[in-house]
Amino acid sequence: MKKSIKYFSCFCLLACFISCDGLLDTEPKSIVTPANYLTDELHLLAYVTNYYTTSGYSQESGMLDCHNSNPSGSSYWRDTKTDNAIGRNGNTIFLPGEEKVPATGGVWSFSNIRALNYYLETVVPRYEAGEITGNPTNVRHYVGEGYFLRAHEYFYRLRKLGDFPIIKNVLPDVQEELVKASRRCPRNEVARFIIADLDTAINMLSNTPPGGRVRITRNAALLLKARVALFEASWLKYHAETALVPQGPGWPGKTKDYVVNTVSGEQNIKDYQFPTSDGLLGEIDYFYGEAMKAAHEVAEAIPLVDNTKTIRASIADPVNPYYDMFATVNPDAYPEAIMYRMYVGDVKHGYNMAMEGYSMGYTHQLERAFLMQNGLPWYAEGSNYAGDDYIQDTKKERDWRWQLFMKAPGEPRALFDSSNEKFERDTFPNPPQIHQRDQSKSTSTGYLLGKGISYDYHSIIGDYTSFVVFRAAEAYLIYMEACYEKTGKIDEYADKYWRALRKRAGVDEEYMNTVNATNMEREAETDWAAYSHGNRLEDRILYNIRRERRCELIGEGHRWTDLIRWRALDQLNGFHLEGCKIWGPLQKQYKKNQLLYNQVNDAKNIMSDPALSDYLRVLQISRSSTNKFYNGYYFTEGHYLSPIAQQHFLITSEDNQNKETSSIYQNPHWSLNAGEGIVVQ
Numbered sequence: 001m002k003k004s005i006k007y008f009s010c011f012c013l014l015a016c017f018i019s020c021d022g023l024l025d026t027e028p029k030s031i032v033t034p035a036n037y038l039t040d041e042l043h044l045l046a047y048v049t050n051y052y053t054t055s056g057y058s059q060e061s062g063m064l065d066c067h068n069s070n071p072s073g074s075s076y077w078r079d080t081k082t083d084n085a086i087g088r089n090g091n092t093i094f095l096p097g098e099e100k101v102p103a104t105g106g107v108w109s110f111s112n113i114r115a116l117n118y119y120l121e122t123v124v125p126r127y128e129a130g131e132i133t134g135n136p137t138n139v140r141h142y143v144g145e146g147y148f149l150r151a152h153e154y155f156y157r158l159r160k161l162g163d164f165p166i167i168k169n170v171l172p173d174v175q176e177e178l179v180k181a182s183r184r185c186p187r188n189e190v191a192r193f194i195i196a197d198l199d200t201a202i203n204m205l206s207n208t209p210p211g212g213r214v215r216i217t218r219n220a221a222l223l224l225k226a227r228v229a230l231f232e233a234s235w236l237k238y239h240a241e242t243a244l245v246p247q248g249p250g251w252p253g254k255t256k257d258y259v260v261n262t263v264s265g266e267q268n269i270k271d272y273q274f275p276t277s278d279g280l281l282g283e284i285d286y287f288y289g290e291a292m293k294a295a296h297e298v299a300e301a302i303p304l305v306d307n308t309k310t311i312r313a314s315i316a317d318p319v320n321p322y323y324d325m326f327a328t329v330n331p332d333a334y335p336e337a338i339m340y341r342m343y344v345g346d347v348k349h350g351y352n353m354a355m356e357g358y359s360m361g362y363t364h365q366l367e368r369a370f371l372m373q374n375g376l377p378w379y380a381e382g383s384n385y386a387g388d389d390y391i392q393d394t395k396k397e398r399d400w401r402w403q404l405f406m407k408a409p410g411e412p413r414a415l416f417d418s419s420n421e422k423f424e425r426d427t428f429p430n431p432p433q434i435h436q437r438d439q440s441k442s443t444s445t446g447y448l449l450g451k452g453i454s455y456d457y458h459s460i461i462g463d464y465t466s467f468v469v470f471r472a473a474e475a476y477l478i479y480m481e482a483c484y485e486k487t488g489k490i491d492e493y494a495d496k497y498w499r500a501l502r503k504r505a506g507v508d509e510e511y512m513n514t515v516n517a518t519n520m521e522r523e524a525e526t527d528w529a530a531y532s533h534g535n536r537l538e539d540r541i542l543y544n545i546r547r548e549r550r551c552e553l554i555g556e557g558h559r560w561t562d563l564i565r566w567r568a569l570d571q572l573n574g575f576h577l578e579g580c581k582i583w584g585p586l587q588k589q590y591k592k593n594q595l596l597y598n599q600v601n602d603a604k605n606i607m608s609d610p611a612l613s614d615y616l617r618v619l620q621i622s623r624s625s626t627n628k629f630y631n632g633y634y635f636t637e638g639h640y641l642s643p644i645a646q647q648h649f650l651i652t653s654e655d656n657q658n659k660e661t662s663s664i665y666q667n668p669h670w671s672l673n674a675g676e677g678i679v680v681q
Helices: 002-017 041-049 075-081 111-128 136-161 175-181 187-204 218-238 279-301 364-369 391-395 400-405 457-462 472-487 492-504 511-517 520-526 540-552 559-565 585-589 646-650
Strands: 259-262 265-268 337-341 412-414 467-471 573-575
Touching: 041 111, 041 136, 075 559, 111 136, 136 187, 136 218, 187 218, 187 259, 187 279, 218 279, 218 337, 218 467, 218 472, 218 559, 279 472, 279 492, 364 520, 364 540, 391 400, 400 540, 467 472, 472 492, 472 540, 492 511, 492 540, 511 540, 520 540, 540 559
Parallel strands: none
Antiparallel strands: 259 265, 337 467
């Protein structure tokens, strides 16, 4: 990695042709990219490394996560826009009308795609002709990274926008050609394009690249392929017969009369036909099959790290590999970590210190999802659930994923400081600091986020803890879900993977005992994923596969993507997220001035009214005009996708003024006009 530093000056030159000009990006100038650049192994290394990260902050982007010094950019915080976690403010995605069409910018961007197209357009012919100097294996790997990174960029846009232009080459700065190239392709064709790029990457990438697993690996490409295929299969299944799926009622692609170059051949988009003989059903089956194949290869090759079922109480206690995989400076000792980001020197991420509070917290709804160690849901007879009067009680005889990754009052915050021998063991406050002016030490719900927190105080304040970008357990989960969705059965591999996950979690491996004890009416009270397209799931096996995924991936930022692909938000109509049971016996541990509510000036409230619920309702503390979430969360179908900014309709229109004549179309339910949201009648 150090060798690439001297090439970072090249990035300054490259910057002039990776910026977006508001349409599609223009052709790179030859004086910026000399003929002798991208002709050596180290040139390739420097170029692709630039697209691992970003110098700016973005909570979500097409680049690989870097958590660039801003805690809210961390994957660990992304669950705060779901039923898993919440901060002190709601998310406008759950208030129809509050999300607006932007005037400019937005997700409709080609900057990085264009730069990666330039890279592949340049290096692939040179590689095939043997014109790139350096270690042939390394050169092949860095070419493969380009395909992976382009696929990663496209997957981001698939999740956010659905239909999107498929552009494989750098385009000339000719208005007519750029407008034509901006025509959107059906979303399933975009997914097929992503998978094709990943197949190429898989054939070129190594699992032992220079620098190790801090770089993209072949297994990472397989896992991303499985993730993409599962996403698209379930999106097509659960959004079928809506405007969010090609040829569904109201699909805006039918309003356009133009030919697009799809992966499966040229078609007029208004008459688009799915490439499989069975139409939409065949397409769904295809993607589930691709997910199974890719996930299976990873899951068979990589075992899960061990959970010793211990929580360290002192520096003398041995580490728990399962916990430390997320909370160490270097996860190289844990094969399950397929790819990770390391932080040294001045390179920091910003989430570890903030993870200790920052007015964030897991929800009461998430706590309810975790099984008891005997495999029973909390409400089942004989479950041995100790109740939730105290936060510590929720951990008793519980799934170890809840025990390890939710920090309870009195548990160790830091055991040592690798830079200070005199450091003394520090613990989380008891009772939890639910309302503090110092937000870095408070929690919005009482349930502290705990995945990724190092026991080394130096790593916490220095932000040196590594972040695991891809890990093998996700492949286990993808195979289980894709297998059951495709075949209606749990085959021998899905059975093996499910048992392995439960064994590590310290939960009875007989998952059918859980299935038989599951009451969907009770689960639907607290789990958004107990629904699809507004209807409560009746299939208890499928629901428990979703539950397994929710619990295994706690705090890793996957929940929102899962909820939208399952169409699991339609039913939200005044839903209230809750925290700990503040109005039970726990209240006795607080002073009266820490539990103020229902004041004449309710803007001074610091707690929700017990008349509303025994559980803390973070968004019902105040009725002030600035709190738009007092009546709960609502959802509208249009918010499953993001809008395209007004700018892009103007510059692709016939006269640059009439948006209706644009070559592109807006996502369903959204306006073409900046500043307008979706108004639900």
